[in-house]
Amino acid sequence: MSGDIAAGPVPARPIPGSGETRRHVLVAVVQNRTGVLNRVASLMRARDFNIESLSVSHTDSEDVSRMTITIHGDEFHVEQATKQLYRLIDVLKVQDVTDEPTVQHELALVKVRATDRNRGEIVSIVEMHRARVVDLAPESVVVEATGTEVEVDALLTLLRGYGIRELVRTGAVVMARGSGSIEEATKR
Amino acid sequence: MTVAKGDGGGRVTHVPSAGTSASDEIERARRDMLHEGRMQKRTRIGADVLCEALVRQGVDVFFGYPGGVILPLYDVLGDYPELRHILVRHEQGAAHAADGYARATGRVGVCLGTSGPGATNLVTGIGNAQLDSIPIVAITGNVPGALLGKDAFQEIDITGITLPITKHNYLVRNADDIALVLAEAFHIARTGRPGPVHVDITKDALQGETRAQHPDEETVVAGLPGFRPTLDGHPRQLRTIAQEIAKARRPLILAGHGILIAEAEEELRELAEKAGIPVTWTLLGIGAIDETHPLAYGYMGMHGWKHVNRAIQSADLLIALGMRFDDRVTGNVKTYAPHARIVHVDIDPAEIGKNVAVDVPVVGDVRRVLRSLLPLVEPVDRETRATYLGQLAEWRLESEGSSWHGSGTWRTGLLSADYVLEQIGEANDHDATMVADVGQNQMWTARYAGYRRPKSHLSSGGLGTMGYGMPAAMGAALGRPDKTTWAIVGDGGFQMTIQELATLVQDDIPVKIALLDNRKLGMIRQWQELVYAGNYHSSEMVGPDYLKLADAYGIPAWKATRPGEVRPAIEAANAVDGPALVWFEIASEQNVFPMMPAGKGLSDLLEELEEQL
Numbered sequence A: 001m002s003g004d005i006a007a008g009p010v011p012a013r014p015i016p017g018s019g020e021t022r023r024h025v026l027v028a029v030v031q032n033r034t035g036v037l038n039r040v041a042s043l044m045r046a047r048d049f050n051i052e053s054l055s056v057s058h059t060d061s062e063d064v065s066r067m068t069i070t071i072h073g074d075e076f077h078v079e080q081a082t083k084q085l086y087r088l089i090d091v092l093k094v095q096d097v098t099d100e101p102t103v104q105h106e107l108a109l110v111k112v113r114a115t116d117r118n119r120g121e122i123v124s125i126v127e128m129h130r131a132r133v134v135d136l137a138p139e140s141v142v143v144e145a146t147g148t149e150v151e152v153d154a155l156l157t158l159l160r161g162y163g164i165r166e167l168v169r170t171g172a173v174v175m176a177r178g179s180g181s182i183e184e185a186t187k188r
Numbered sequence B: 001m002t003v004a005k006g007d008g009g010g011r012v013t014h015v016p017s018a019g020t021s022a023s024d025e026i027e028r029a030r031r032d033m034l035h036e037g038r039m040q041k042r043t044r045i046g047a048d049v050l051c052e053a054l055v056r057q058g059v060d061v062f063f064g065y066p067g068g069v070i071l072p073l074y075d076v077l078g079d080y081p082e083l084r085h086i087l088v089r090h091e092q093g094a095a096h097a098a099d100g101y102a103r104a105t106g107r108v109g110v111c112l113g114t115s116g117p118g119a120t121n122l123v124t125g126i127g128n129a130q131l132d133s134i135p136i137v138a139i140t141g142n143v144p145g146a147l148l149g150k151d152a153f154q155e156i157d158i159t160g161i162t163l164p165i166t167k168h169n170y171l172v173r174n175a176d177d178i179a180l181v182l183a184e185a186f187h188i189a190r191t192g193r194p195g196p197v198h199v200d201i202t203k204d205a206l207q208g209e210t211r212a213q214h215p216d217e218e219t220v221v222a223g224l225p226g227f228r229p230t231l232d233g234h235p236r237q238l239r240t241i242a243q244e245i246a247k248a249r250r251p252l253i254l255a256g257h258g259i260l261i262a263e264a265e266e267e268l269r270e271l272a273e274k275a276g277i278p279v280t281w282t283l284l285g286i287g288a289i290d291e292t293h294p295l296a297y298g299y300m301g302m303h304g305w306k307h308v309n310r311a312i313q314s315a316d317l318l319i320a321l322g323m324r325f326d327d328r329v330t331g332n333v334k335t336y337a338p339h340a341r342i343v344h345v346d347i348d349p350a351e352i353g354k355n356v357a358v359d360v361p362v363v364g365d366v367r368r369v370l371r372s373l374l375p376l377v378e379p380v381d382r383e384t385r386a387t388y389l390g391q392l393a394e395w396r397l398e399s400e401g402s403s404w405h406g407s408g409t410w411r412t413g414l415l416s417a418d419y420v421l422e423q424i425g426e427a428n429d430h431d432a433t434m435v436a437d438v439g440q441n442q443m444w445t446a447r448y449a450g451y452r453r454p455k456s457h458l459s460s461g462g463l464g465t466m467g468y469g470m471p472a473a474m475g476a477a478l479g480r481p482d483k484t485t486w487a488i489v490g491d492g493g494f495q496m497t498i499q500e501l502a503t504l505v506q507d508d509i510p511v512k513i514a515l516l517d518n519r520k521l522g523m524i525r526q527w528q529e530l531v532y533a534g535n536y537h538s539s540e541m542v543g544p545d546y547l548k549l550a551d552a553y554g555i556p557a558w559k560a561t562r563p564g565e566v567r568p569a570i571e572a573a574n575a576v577d578g579p580a581l582v583w584f585e586i587a588s589e590q591n592v593f594p595m596m597p598a599g600k601g602l603s604d605l606l607e608e609l610e611e612q613l
């Protein structure tokens, strides 16, 4: 185009979502109306957001629930996910807590194969990891562990040697450290 | 010019609702008697609350189709003479009509269907409204609560289906909840970025007795703490925009649908005039500025004007107002407006940074944002912009000159579509409501009719729904009876919702239909020619004799095959009181140019080949 400005090559316009990706943790405070989990899950699928885990729970207030969503993407992508969540009428507050000081814990229940001979050994491993045995049976023990994902992973690696018969993990739930409250903060 | 046999003589006389004034009076008396008699006998049920809610919301006309579970509503509807119910021929027509009503008036449109197939037939229209941010409330009946989830007759998980294609949806199972849900539905549909809200109501909720009162707006707002759209732009961002404008040498305004939704046309014009900035528009932004305004530059995008796309590619500042950088507008984002800084104003924060990275994001209602912005903007005189505007004018002359078929015919001797559209625009003083279908006809409508007022151009932008045109025009005509309404349709799209011709007749809805008959799925044929090496599979289209068809419905119709017949046919159709059809036999192989092939950028426009001119 002659007569147009700035001859010479122009750098390509950056495309949102093409930056460096990493794991982000979002906390969403939502109104506890029927179908709200469905709305959030449907939105994540329809908009092609790559979610790793999604956990929902009650809060201290009856009409409010809280979701913890772990998602992979670059800054733009995750910001887009946050904004799309805000479009849902039932969503009150969304916060990306990835770079904030937080407590991120999960709970695991593990049913481990046990015999009379190794039960004592298992119990001492469990105690060393500040987990506890919550059920004893002739051929197994049920272990309850809480902690960060890394801590739970470490314990599981050791227990795997004895044989894990059943395992359930909640996925991380997250809370920011300090006295601020996501639930008390109003939307936006 | 050929005229339909009978010329519509004897039209509609057999139709009860379009009778003489005497029969109107009898009808009114009958309704009054009915109303009094029935209200004495019976208690107030959920269906009454629904009707009351519609009346309270100022609904004067709505579109629907009965069925088993929604019958309780039809049973009481006669008691609410304020509500005019238009019986469509297919629920898709009802949804598009509600959409057309909403676009033409700026008010919420309402459509209604029964459970199961009635509800699924609404889905296309709901999706269409979602993608174009149109405020409609779609109401469906569902099976009684006790049967939900049991695969009962005509039960389908319709709220599951509409969840991702609505702004919000509800399943109501209790008569007591209807009042609040309806009030919320209307509030959500029209507030902030508008959109469709679907309300599914079980049959027993419609039948249940209730004393529930209608909430006031305050209560509704208080009950929706998660829905508080940001209306005012951040003051710091507004100052930044003013600075960007002061610095810019080649600024350009991109006006979108948001201008029309927010009714910010005045403010847009003031900004353009004060800072000497030319205005371009998206498909849904047509009408944001009077096209005869000296700073009105043109329609952008895939089939936009070359001069407009060229201006975008060379701009150093884009001021995007209430638009969303759709791929039909940007083409390949990497090469889009490579020299420009971008200011983006939108009421939906999710639109900002979604498709293109922007430099100055502003969330807010575009009218309020512009009002606060205007005092901050330094006036720029024409002198300063002389070189820039001069160059744009030159480009415009060149691009308009090369795409104009001034003779009215295309190379095969048949009518050229751009000529037809230009004539329709002119014959109506550019004041008619023009409702396009989808395909080539839609692009010709956007490019050639000429628009001078807001809400005078309706088009299915986001979903690109063939079959939209005629039913949407039905809604538009009822919403704006003070304007002539023209539906511009291709022979493909027309045949998708052709059944609504009967609705036009039964309710005497004065839609004028311009059928651009190229005996092809024209836009498909165009792509096959230009992108698929002329492999014309399944784009040939046989249609009926449209004069006979119109005659069968009792609709006056004309056929035009030569330029000289075009204007008289349009005027004849305009002279008819009710619906009318003009069948334009246009050239089969005329393409819409320029065209940006999918995946390419705005600088890579295909233009008309010399031998086709």
Ligand SMILES: Cc1ncc(C[n+]2csc(CCOP(=O)(O)OP(=O)(O)O)c2C)c(N)n1
Pocket (backbone or CB within 6 Å): B437, B438, B439, B440, B441, B442, B464, B465, B466, B467, B489, B490, B491, B492, B493, B494, B516, B518, B520, B521, B522, B523, B524
């Ligand atoms: C419901 C639907 N089906 C398919 C398409 C794809 N499509 C887009 S344009 C077009 C051809 C339209 O032909 P016609 O209605 O005759 O209009 P013309 O392009 O000839 O003006 C088709 C099939 C669509 N947009 N909508």
